[in-house]
Amino acid sequence: MDSSTHSASGSPHTGAVKLLQSRPAAAVMILILGIGAILFGLALSVSVGAADIGLATVWEAVFRFNPDLQQHQIIRELRIPRALAGALVGACFAVAGAIMQGMTRNPLADSGLLGLNAGASAALALTFAFAPSVSFLYIMVYCFIGAAAASLLVFGIGSLSHSGLTPLRLTLAGAAVSALLLAVSQGVAILFNLSQDIAFWMAGGVGGANWTQLKIMTPWIAGALIAALLLSRSITLLSLGQEVAAGLGQRTRLVQLAGMIVVVILAGAAVSTVGPIAFVGLMIPHITRYLVGVDYRWIIPCSAVLGSLLIVFADIAARMINAPYETPIGALIAVIGVPFFVYLASKRKGEL
Template identity: 65%
Template sequence: MNHQATASNGQFRAADPVKFRSRPWAATLILVGGLIALAFGVAVSVSFGAADIKLSVVWTAVFHFNPDLTDHQIIRELRLPRVLGAVMVGASFAVAGAIMQGMTRNPLADSGLMGINSGAGFALAVCFAFFPHLSFMYLILYSFIGAGMGAGIVYGIGSLSTGGLTPARLVLAGAAFSALLSALSEGVALYFNIGQDLAFWYAGGVAGTKWFQLQIMFPWFAGALICAFILSRSITMLSLGEDIAKGLGQRTGLVKLAGALIVLILAGSSVSVVGAVGFIGLIIPHLTRYLVGVDYKWIIPCSAVLGSLLAVSADLTARMIVPGQETPFGAIIALIGVPFFLYLARKERREL
């Protein structure tokens, strides 16, 4: 009798994989340990630079700021916004990738591979060319529009192929369209002589991050993260399959629309600050799922912490390669991301 009741309860059956393949204890360890490591990484990153500053001075500058001291000025005006920018964009790209992979059940989904980053970058190129005096708030809004345009066209192209929209076809469409948009952006930069203005976004880095940029980005960032946490249960259901999600009463169309908006906000605002940095949203969600299981209630916050930690570590490593010079931290992440992408693509080769 009990067995029949269990078997007839579709919700129980669907929830079992989530229940038994999730590891809340591991997620708790990652959140606690990751936040501690992130705090330490932020402190070290703020102290390291052309002028090395002691951690005690960093503490004093943050909590007892003295504008008359040069070290305090360096920390407050240059290094803190840079490091906090890395924290925010790392979390944004990681959560955006996790949502995309969960909603589409595509292990290769990432804002950098799906045309979102390149779409936002193209929108920025157009803004620099035709509206050079736009405020940063409008740059973020145009980044959202460009990101949405890029994602929409990539999904449209992928859907037109014979056999439907598969992960491999989606990535191929994204790579092709991203290359096209990058070429168009470079053409706009050359024609309008704005290459120097766009060089920072092409390279991908947080060196020029300012407080006013973070102040504008933060409400979007915080709101999108909160919405992602709220949506986490629905994304978990979608990750099990759309039929299962519908059987559990999920309004899958509405969930996908909300998830897409969250991804566009997170990726678009991040590109407007640091440029088209890729692979954070590809690497971190896979690592997080391996560690904590398939429940997005844990995947999303853990991805945010690990994404921030990766971005801060990459930025610190980039500054240590050639002391006194800037190496884009996007290049450091790509050194990890490209082999990881090739490994995943090989696993999906049967769909090609």
């Protein structure tokens, strides 16, 4: 399920022809049905859990909240922020992956595979160790810094070769940097006796999300998603090749810089909330391109919807598979993400 987006283009005319491969009708249908499915998923997510709470009680907790009732407290303070956080971070990971794949023309690009999630994880581990009492806002900002530093390191290492930055070198550099930064995170956790907290967070999950986190992260995520939409046409041209984009008047370096800032914000906000969940940003953009074509004006919003849908229903499954215990979301998604990655790598091995 890969796209011609990442194949070489010989001329601006070729790029223009490729843009005709987009399918707006399919994209509109995905957006409408996807948003409806997300709303259904959010309602279902609020209704299921370790505590057996009927739908009538859920309805009352949402629309006629009584703080004296424990079940209402569970719905309002635990399940609703958890469901909303899942929808937000799913959009973050998916859109970050779509932007990275479009800008780098690397079908294996993803914030997890290219080290951004690991950079945010290392920053968060260091924050837990040296400033455990800071607010969530500072934690999120430190995750931004960690993700940005990791991306610079990955692209720097990948560019060391005389033949330049290729998809294979970028992927290998991302794997190496991710391994290094995850080792740093684990070392800090052991040294400062944070292993249990870090292990729970590294597994990935939205169980710890709360209203305070949502209030802080939502404006950042909303701004980054809006910026991604504004950049979508430029990313489409970049996905056809830098020469094509430059020939059509794009300031490619500026677009790449703006795109990476958006990716860092999306990845940092998501990782600071739910941990380094991988493969969402790898799978969802490929599925979206298969469904709607190669125009990022449709890929980005549809990826956001499908990414939200994946995390919301993965969280529901995580609570139901081994109830009353929870399975980490990251492990569930990896079950399908790893075979998907192997499939893509084997299909593109001649090009990488």
